[in-house]
Amino acid sequence: xxxFSDLLQYSDxxxxxxxxxxxxxxxxxxxxxxxxxxxxxxxxxxxxxxxxVVSVYVELIRNTPFIVQLFFIFFGLPALGMMLxxxxxxxxxxxxxxxxxxxxxxxxxxxxxSKGQMEAAKVLGLNFRQTLTRVIFIPAFEKIYPALTxxxxxxxxxxxxxxxxxxxxLTYAANLVQSRNFRAFxxxxxxxxxxxxxxxxxxxxxxxLGKRLFAYRTAN
Amino acid sequence: MIEFxxxxxxxxxxxxxxWTILLSLAAFIGGTTVALTLTALRLTRNPTxxxxxKVYVELFQGTPLLMQMFLCFxxxxxxxxxxxxxxxxxxxxxxxxxxxxxxxxxxxxxTLPKGQWEASRCLGLSFLQTLxxxxxxxAIRVATAPTVGFSVQVIKGTALASVIxxxxxxxxxxxxxxxxxxxxxxxxxxxxxxxxxxxxxSLYSKHLEKKFNVSR
Numbered sequence: 500x501x502x503f504s505d506l507l508q509y510s511d512x513x514x515x516x517x518x519x520x521x522x523x524x525x526x527x528x529x530x531x532x533x534x535x536x537x538x539x540x541x542x543x544x545x546x547x548x549x550x551x552v553v554s555v556y557v558e559l560i561r562n563t564p565f566i567v568q569l570f571f572i573f574f575g576l577p578a579l580g581m582m583l584x585x586x587x588x589x590x591x592x593x594x595x596x597x598x599x600x601x602x603x604x605x606x607x608x609x610x611x612x613s614k615g616q617m618e619a620a621k622v623l624g625l626n627f628r629q630t631l632t633r634v635i636f637i638p639a640f641e642k643i644y645p646a647l648t649x650x651x652x653x654x655x656x657x658x659x660x661x662x663x664x665x666x667x668x669l670t671y672a673a674n675l676v677q678s679r680n681f682r683a684f685x686x687x688x689x690x691x692x693x694x695x696x697x698x699x700x701x702x703x704x705x706x707x708l709g710k711r712l713f714a715y716r717t718a719n
Numbered sequence: 720m721i722e723f724x725x726x727x728x729x730x731x732x733x734x735x736x737x738w739t740i741l742l743s744l745a746a747f748i749g750g751t752t753v754a755l756t757l758t759a760l761r762l763t764r765n766p767t768x769x770x771x772x773k774v775y776v777e778l779f780q781g782t783p784l785l786m787q788m789f790l791c792f793x794x795x796x797x798x799x800x801x802x803x804x805x806x807x808x809x810x811x812x813x814x815x816x817x818x819x820x821x822x823x824x825x826x827x828x829x830t831l832p833k834g835q836w837e838a839s840r841c842l843g844l845s846f847l848q849t850l851x852x853x854x855x856x857x858a859i860r861v862a863t864a865p866t867v868g869f870s871v872q873v874i875k876g877t878a879l880a881s882v883i884x885x886x887x888x889x890x891x892x893x894x895x896x897x898x899x900x901x902x903x904x905x906x907x908x909x910x911x912x913x914x915x916x917x918x919x920x921s922l923y924s925k926h927l928e929k930k931f932n933v934s935r
Contacts, residue, residue, distance in 0.1 A: 575907070
């Protein structure tokens with residue numbers, strides 16, 4: 500038999516877990532996409548050596564599991580004298596992870612902008628930074644926006660793993676509740692639904708944001 | 720207390736890698752089978768079936784793989800179905816893999832122009848014949864690169880099975896760490912082994928992508 504009502508008394512545990520997950524998601528989405536943008540720009544326009552450094556970073560992260568990256572940062576780095584709280588470690592791990600994936604996605608966007616745009620901007624007397632921010636970035640991001648936002652949602656779902664280093668996120672709440680009342684199925688089922696709701700909500704939010712960011716399309 | 724030499728650490732990790740590979744293969748085979756069935760069902764153009772497949776994809780893409788594993792392992796046994804960590808890992812990874820593959824393959828089939836279906840119809844081919852001789856040969860060419868690319872995600876996904884106690888590479892890594900207190904060395908080695916498993920597949924996928932783009 501299923502007893503979902505047994506979960507009601509723990510609603511504040513779930514809510515505080517949800518809050519942590521949302522906070523971390525928002526923070527790492529912003530930081531991760533920023534890191535990815537910098538890396539993509541370096542990989543597209545930088546010199547040979549810096550391109551290689553970014554490639555190594557991207558390939559290393561993309562070809563190892565997130566949980567190993569997290570353990571490496573949380574358990575491995577303190578051995579070198581860098582003490583990190585679970586929250587800090589997971590924020591760094593999530594940012595580095597999203598940074599690598601988004602770098603690859605954003606680079607594809609940058610590569611899709613025709614060379615003539617760059618040349619025209621130069622002729623008009625824009626410097627490199629102006630060219631990027633005013634000419635290249637907006638259409639480049641527009642092209643890869645769906646891929647980038649689904650990657651952000653994948654990272655949000657992947658953040659469930661940080662409960663393993665005792666960050667009190669939504670998954671941690673689920674584990675806590677089921678260890679108290681032994682309603683494992685109910686607890687995990689409700690939590691899974693909350694993650695599902697969160698990913699649907701995020702997709703709506705990203706779509707709304709996209710409409711604003713790329714409003715120049717409808718404006719003229 | 721047992722002393723672990725570097726050789727012991729590496730030997731144990733490599734032994735555990737077998738289980739990671741085995742679990743990846745099982746999940747990939749299971750996921751492909753389910754995804755093939757769902758893709759075939761989707762092509763029947765029955766709106767109810769299409770909606771069910773869509774909900775299935777949404778459900779397993781929109782929830783964390785870890786949560787799916789917990790539900791399969793702790794949830795099912797609480798409901799009275801005894802399931803081993805190995806079984807729960809395969810079951811949840813099959814759901815996860817198939818949900819993504821269905822979506823990837825849908826994209827591949829949708830890129831084929833509609834005229835292909837119509838032309839086959841005019842030539843008097845049945846639905847299955849169209850699928851077998853017209854659609855599949857073209858779709859497989861498009862689908863190979865992203866499918867190989869996704870196999871990397873499957874291998875990385877198996878690392879989560881360590882959380883429900885299945886002894887594979889990551890689990891042995893944490894166990895060795897608890898015994899030796901050398902986290903930096905051990906997790907570097909674990910990450911390197913995953914990299915050695917995944918990187919060739921990534922490269923192969925990229926190579927296939929290029930090959931396909933040239934021939935188009």
